[in-house]
Amino acid sequence: MPKKLVLERPKGFYEKFERKPGDKSNTHYCPGCGHGVIHKLIAEAIEDLGIQDRVIMVSPVGCSVFVYYYFKTGNIQVAHGRAPAVATALKRANPKAIVVSYQGDGDLAAIGGNNILQAANRGEHITVFFVNNAIYGMTGGQMAPTTLPGMKTTTTPYGRDEDNEGPPMKVSELLATLDGPTYIERTAVWDNKSIAKTRMAIRKALQCQMDGKGFSMVETLAACPSGWKVDPKNQYEWMLENMQPFFPLGVKKDIRDERESWHRTPRDNSAEEVSEALDLNVPDPKLFPSEYKKDSYRNPSIKLAGFGGQGILSAGAMLANSAMEQGYHSSWIPSYGPEMRGGTAYCFVNISDQEIGSPTVSHPDVLMAFNRPSLEKFEADVKTGGLLMYDSTIIDVEPTRTDIEVLAVPATKIADGLGNTRMANTVMTGAYLAQTGILSREAMEQTIPKALKRKNLVDANYLALKAGMEFVENQ
Ligand SMILES: Cc1ncc(C[n+]2csc(CCOP(=O)(O)OP(=O)(O)O)c2C)c(N)n1
Ligand code: SF4
Structure with a gap:
């Protein structure tokens, strides 16, 4: 019996190519491609x-x-x-x-x-x-x-x-x-x-x-x-x-014949092994219990934004690190402008009692704006019911949203009163802690010495943190 020749589309393809309306049998390639x-x-x-x-x-x-x-x-x-x-x-x-x-x-x-x-x-x-x-x-x-x-x-x-x-x-x-x-x-x-x-x-x-x-x-x-x-x-x-x-x-x-068959197995190190290899403190969740002021402050995704040189990235890193000290999952992603000083800088921080799926934040629960362009650019992105904090010393406009909570913090003025305007980032962080209760002051105080390169600034930053907290507590 002669062999029957069957011409049909291989099963590795879809039966129909649904790329666009009309002809569902052809690809988009040119003739002869x-x-x-x-x-x-x-x-x-x-x-x-x-x-x-x-x-x-x-x-x-x-x-x-x-x-x-x-x-x-x-x-x-x-x-x-x-x-x-x-x-x-x-x-x-x-x-x-x-x-x-x-x-x-x-x-x-x-x-x-x-x-x-x-x-x-x-x-x-x-x-x-x-x-x-x-x-x-x-x-x-x-x-x-x-x-x-x-x-x-x-x-x-x-x-x-x-x-x-x-x-x-x-x-x-x-x-x-x-x-x-x-x-x-x-x-x-x-x-x-x-x-x-x-x-x-x-x-x-x-x-x-x-x-x-x-x-x-x-x-x-x-x-x-x-x-x-x-x-x-x-x-x-x-x-x-x-x-x-x-x-x-x-x-x-x-070299298929010479190579042994092998499969890469994903590394599966325990939290303790990772902590030891990276010389991290193993967090003790019971060490600094959180006292949330509101349920909506749980598991925040945060965007901190301002000029390069304002300490935006280090404030974000301090938040993420102290969250880790406290036993949360946390993530931090920086975004640098091309300039070393004066360019834009922002970072994303996630703090959560659940594993974090994605470290990027397009619609933050919390926006901390340290300059006017950041406020104007990112205010619209804040989630309804979210929290917008801004440095009211240097931002001379007010937010316009009415469906979010707004907290004006004269962070630069408070930092100036303590002798160094560059601690406005720590003042704002203190205000955030007091406003939300999500992180304890003790956890943050453990992080500050690790985060600061200049150790002579540690005590001043403790004061800045305290001043930011007191500003909110006295409101
Ligand atoms: C980041 C980025 N750079 C450039 C392009 C523009 N771009 C689209 S296809 C292409 C070249 C593709 O050529 P090739 O890989 O040889 O594929 P062919 O089209 O020949 O199949 C370029 C440069 C792009 N889409 N994204
Ligand atoms: S013939 Fe060239 S231009 Fe046309 S679909 Fe093929 S690769 Fe693209």
């Missing part, structure tokens, strides 16, 4: 290897940004060039997942050059499909690190000049020199034979990860007729003539 062929080979491999329920595709920025509309797998879309870093995290958090980073040459070799280098060097257990079409396709055909000598692009209108722009980057050869990777092969999709080899290489790379053998990558030379301004009918000849000489095909590294 290499991405479509490579997608199909990967989708077939996922189906045949039986790993669809374990695959997480990491899609890049570039023409293949919409990978997640096509692959019926786990999907995550990431910032330009950062796929190897995100893939690293996904794999380390889910060692049983098969994590695939799909990247173009602008994404992988230009903006993400260091990302791929470090991930390969660490021997991350991920699989990278690197589509080398020698150009930035999505943005209209600029030079990529892999652009060929003499090739005209919008940024090399006279052709890539090796004296000026350097020669094309051979990423596979480069990564193959590292100890980390296990399997690296360069293939192409310019005729049936090369497509068959790419099919095999894709399967080997995925199998390498399934076997726990470490980092695998397949670089595939692919067409971008739109970027190259080449008629799709002639693209294969063009590739053979122009790409092949610079990017020799073949296996660049393959």
Whole structure:
């Protein structure tokens, strides 16, 4: 009986591509684009290897940004060039997942050059499909690190000049020199034979990860007729003539047989071990009990904002540290302006009796504004029912919100009375403690000497803390 040929979409793809209304059967790629062929080979491999329920595709920025509309797998879309870093995290958090980073040459070799280098060097257990079409396709055909000598692009209108722009980057050869990777092969999709080899290489790379053998990558030379301004009918000849000489095909590294199968196990150190290694005090939750003034003051997310040099970041760090001393979970993230003095500075602090999901704060429960631009910029972000504290010595406007609690603290004036206006941050911190009761003065007093580089300022800061607290208590 003759074999029946069945043409159907691989199960690794969605049945319908729901990217936009209308035609649900086609991808967004231009006619002749290499991405479509490579997608199909990967989708077939996922189906045949039986790993669809374990695959997480990491899609890049570039023409293949919409990978997640096509692959019926786990999907995550990431910032330009950062796929190897995100893939690293996904794999380390889910060692049983098969994590695939799909990247173009602008994404992988230009903006993400260091990302791929470090991930390969660490021997991350991920699989990278690197589509080398020698150009930035999505943005209209600029030079990529892999652009060929003499090739005209919008940024090399006279052709890539090796004296000026350097020669094309051979990423596979480069990564193959590292100890980390296990399997690296360069293939192409310019005729049936090369497509068959790419099919095999894709399967080997995925199998390498399934076997726990470490980092695998397949670089595939692919067409971008739109970027190259080449008629799709002639693209294969063009590739053979122009790409092949610079990017020799073949296996660049393959030590799968020599490598033991191994899996990275996430570190699972106890709180005591971490505290000992980092020389931290093990917090005793009973040491300084909180006396919340209101239930809404529990578990605050706080934004402190002002000019660089006002001690915004150190006030935030002191709050987060003393929360830790008191047995809370806490987080602190600084944000620096480019200037050392006088630029903007703000930080996010979370204090919680629960684990903290995300350290960033877009809508704070508490805003501490230390200058007028910060008040004007961030007042609107405070959650309804939240608390806005501002330094009324230097902010000469009043907040306008009526659905939040507002506390004007003449922090700079109080600090000036104590001999140093730069302690306004500690005054404000004291006011916050007294207003909310969330942290004890004792916990804060333990933190101050650790936070201050100049030890002669410790006593003055104790006074500033006390003065801030008394200001609120005497209201
Ligand atoms: C941070 C950042 N920088 C620049 C861009 C603009 N940008 C979008 S796609 C792209 C190049 C993509 O080229 P490549 O990785 O070769 O993929 P292709 O489009 O050829 O598939 C650039 C520079 C961006 N989106 N984000
Ligand atoms: S611009 Fe190039 S890479 Fe992008 S879809 Fe079109 S042919 Fe493919």
